[in-house]
Amino acid sequence: MEASLAVCLLAALLATGSCLQCEVCFGPGTSCSGDLQTCAIGFDSCGIIVTETTIAGMKQQGIVKGCMTSGSCKVGPLTMNFGNGVTMKYGIACCVGDACRTTTVTVPPADTKPNGRSCPACIAVLYAQCNEEIIYCTGAETRCIEVAATVTTGGTATSMIMKGCATEAVCAHITDASGSFAGVSTNLTLKCKAPGTARGPVGLLIPALAGLLLMQFLS
Numbered sequence: 001m002e003a004s005l006a007v008c009l010l011a012a013l014l015a016t017g018s019c020l021q022c023e024v025c026f027g028p029g030t031s032c033s034g035d036l037q038t039c040a041i042g043f044d045s046c047g048i049i050v051t052e053t054t055i056a057g058m059k060q061q062g063i064v065k066g067c068m069t070s071g072s073c074k075v076g077p078l079t080m081n082f083g084n085g086v087t088m089k090y091g092i093a094c095c096v097g098d099a100c101r102t103t104t105v106t107v108p109p110a111d112t113k114p115n116g117r118s119c120p121a122c123i124a125v126l127y128a129q130c131n132e133e134i135i136y137c138t139g140a141e142t143r144c145i146e147v148a149a150t151v152t153t154g155g156t157a158t159s160m161i162m163k164g165c166a167t168e169a170v171c172a173h174i175t176d177a178s179g180s181f182a183g184v185s186t187n188l189t190l191k192c193k194a195p196g197t198a199r200g201p202v203g204l205l206i207p208a209l210a211g212l213l214l215m216q217f218l219s
Contacts, residue, residue: 020045020046020067022065023036024067025065026063026065028063030063030105037067044070045067046065047066047093048065048095048100049064049090049105050063050090050091051063051090052090053086054085054086054087054088056085056086065100072092073092073093075172075173076168077169078173079108079141079166080145080166082163082164083122083135084123086162089107091106115140115141117142117195117196118134119134119137119143119164119193119196120132120133120134123161123162123163124161125160135165141167143165144193144196145165145170146161146193147160147161147188147190148160148161148188149161150186151186165195
């Protein structure tokens, strides 16, 4: 269920619609197949996006394919770390025509090298405040991120707050957004802040947010 929420939101927010045709599909795992659809004006490439959400050591993957702008494939690594074993990674590739049959996508590799920055981190469901702890950022995650979201399904709204470390590409391309697909709607706000200097040693709705976060920088 968790993985399906992520890919549903990805598919919902991927703009499709002018001569280029792309395969459009979404699903759990790293492969899917679907019908060809004609792209809207301005979308000059076919995109393949793979998501990987890790919660307490358990990895969930999802994939979405559709029309995209080629510029969307040139962003830096898209990763986030919210502490408590929760991370999100996204891999993106562009292709046209037969090349899409052999194009593979991988998420950014793990980089555990401390970069000297620190951020408050927490995940809170149903509460207005997080119980923050300081985590030490690694690799290219040089910004502090704060996400507030409301996910509504079956007429029930659930609020979440997530804080942690993120890469610059996340902050540059994801904005406040809302989306709806297959009966699941999400509204979120996102803030990025400069991190502090590190001192010392180094659920259920999270995959839904992973999908929506990714698709905002493509819209």
